[in-house]
Amino acid sequence: MSSNDIIVSLDIGTSKVRAIIGEVTNGSINIIGVGSADSEGIRKGAIVDIDQTVQSIRNAIEHAERMVGIEISDVYVGIQGNHIGLQTNHGVVAVSNEDREIGDDDIERVLQAAKVVALPPEREIINLVPKQFLVDGLEGISDPSGMIGVRLEVEATVVTGAKTAIHNLVRCVEKADLKIAGIVLMSLASGQMSLTKDEKMMGTVLADIGAGSCTIAIFDGGSLAATSTLPIGGEYVTSDISYGLRTQTEHAEKIKLKFGCAMVGDAAEDQKFKVMRMGSNVEKEFTQVDLANIIEPRMQEIFHLIRMEVRRLGYGDKVNGYVLTGGSVSMPGTLALAQSELESSVRIAVPDFIGVRDPAYTSGVGIIQYVSKYMGIRASGAAPKKSAPRKAAAATSSKPGLIERLKNMFSEFI
Incomplete structure (x- = not known):
C-alpha cells in the first residue's frame, strides 16, 4: 500500500445507502467525505428492485463526490444477510524457497489451498479469514512471513454466500457505473471497528x-x-408508532427520531408533540411517555x-x-x-471520526479500516473530478475480468 490512498466504502442498507470516503496516510485513516441517500428497492436487507437500488447508490455516491470534489470509480461493498455461511477449512503447502524462508508466494499458495472446499453450485466464497498459521507444527502464528520452515499450514474460516444475492449486489453496483474493488462481510468490518x-x-x-x-x-x-x-429492526418500531398514533409512516419516522425514547422510565411527561392523524385534518397532542409506551415493548x-x-x-x-x-x-x-x-x-460502539460519530456509520467506517489493514488497495478508489461523464470511464472494464477478480479477491489478505 502506498503512503497516501483513497478507500471508498459502500454500505447498502434498508433505510439508507451510505458512501464513505477514507484517506489512508501512513497507516492512519481520515474520513474526508460522506454521502447518504434514502434507500429504495431494499427490503429487510435484501435487494428487491434493481433499478431503484441503482438510483439510491448513484445518489449517495454523487453526494459524497460533491462534498470532496473527486470522482469515485472503485468501491468496496459491504454484504450481509441470512444467506451468509461460515465453515472452517485447512490448507497445507510445502515451502518453495531453497533457503526455507517463508515468502509472500507461500502465504498466497496456502490461502488458495484453504479455499479448496466443496460447495453447492448455488454458493460462492466471499471472504477467507485466517485464524492462525502453523509452521512445522508450531501453532498460533499470525504472520509467518520471513520465518524458516518446511511445511506451512493455515486454519481459516471460509465465508460463503448465495450466488444470487452476491450477483444481484454486483449488478446494482455495476449499473451505477462503479467498479467493485472487493466485497467485505459487514460483520467482519463492524468487528474490526467496534471490538x-x-x-x-x-x-x-x-x-x-x-x-x-x-x-x-x-x-x-x-x-x-x-x-x-x-x-x-427499526422499521418495526416506526410501524408500531404509525399504528399506535394512527399517523403516516413518514411522520412516525420523524417523530421517532426527534422524540423517541426506548424506556418509559427515561421519558419526559412534559415533552409534548402534535400528530396529524390519518383520516382527519385535526392534530392530536401526545407526550414522550405515550411514545415510549409504544417503543419499549418492541425494543x-x-x-x-x-x-x-x-x-x-x-x-x-x-x-x-x-x-x-x-x-x-x-x-x-x-x-x-x-x-x-x-x-x-x-x-x-460509535466511530471516533469527525462527521461519522453515529452508530449508523459503523459498518461503512469498518469496511475502510478492514480494507486498509487486511486487503491492500489495488487502485485508488477516487480521482480528481473531471468534466467527462463517469460512464465513459466505466465502459473500459470488462465483466468477465470483474467476476474473476471477485472469485479471487482475497488473494492479498496478509
Whole structure:
C-alpha cells in the first residue's frame, strides 16, 4: 500500500445507502467525505428492485463526490444477510524457497489451498479469514512471513454466500457505473471497528441493529465464530408508532427520531408533540411517555430475539458481553434497556471520526479500516473530478475480468 490512498466504502442498507470516503496516510485513516441517500428497492436487507437500488447508490455516491470534489470509480461493498455461511477449512503447502524462508508466494499458495472446499453450485466464497498459521507444527502464528520452515499450514474460516444475492449486489453496483474493488462481510468490518482484541478473544456478541434487519456476529477465540441475521429492526418500531398514533409512516419516522425514547422510565411527561392523524385534518397532542409506551415493548422484543438467537447458535453461556451498533441503537434509553433484557454487560460502539460519530456509520467506517489493514488497495478508489461523464470511464472494464477478480479477491489478505 502506498503512503497516501483513497478507500471508498459502500454500505447498502434498508433505510439508507451510505458512501464513505477514507484517506489512508501512513497507516492512519481520515474520513474526508460522506454521502447518504434514502434507500429504495431494499427490503429487510435484501435487494428487491434493481433499478431503484441503482438510483439510491448513484445518489449517495454523487453526494459524497460533491462534498470532496473527486470522482469515485472503485468501491468496496459491504454484504450481509441470512444467506451468509461460515465453515472452517485447512490448507497445507510445502515451502518453495531453497533457503526455507517463508515468502509472500507461500502465504498466497496456502490461502488458495484453504479455499479448496466443496460447495453447492448455488454458493460462492466471499471472504477467507485466517485464524492462525502453523509452521512445522508450531501453532498460533499470525504472520509467518520471513520465518524458516518446511511445511506451512493455515486454519481459516471460509465465508460463503448465495450466488444470487452476491450477483444481484454486483449488478446494482455495476449499473451505477462503479467498479467493485472487493466485497467485505459487514460483520467482519463492524468487528474490526467496534471490538477490542480482548473482546474478540473472550467471546462477544456484536449486534448491528439496522432498519430492516439485525445482524448478529459472535466473536470467540480472536475470530468470527458464528453469524446470523434476524429480519427485524427499526422499521418495526416506526410501524408500531404509525399504528399506535394512527399517523403516516413518514411522520412516525420523524417523530421517532426527534422524540423517541426506548424506556418509559427515561421519558419526559412534559415533552409534548402534535400528530396529524390519518383520516382527519385535526392534530392530536401526545407526550414522550405515550411514545415510549409504544417503543419499549418492541425494543424489548428485539433484544429478547437477539438473546434467543445467541442461545440457538450455541453461545448462550459463552458470551461475556454485547456490543450494539447500527442506526436503531442511537435512541435514548436503548443502552439501559439492553442491559436489562440481555442481563449482561452492554456498550454501544460509535466511530471516533469527525462527521461519522453515529452508530449508523459503523459498518461503512469498518469496511475502510478492514480494507486498509487486511486487503491492500489495488487502485485508488477516487480521482480528481473531471468534466467527462463517469460512464465513459466505466465502459473500459470488462465483466468477465470483474467476476474473476471477485472469485479471487482475497488473494492479498496478509
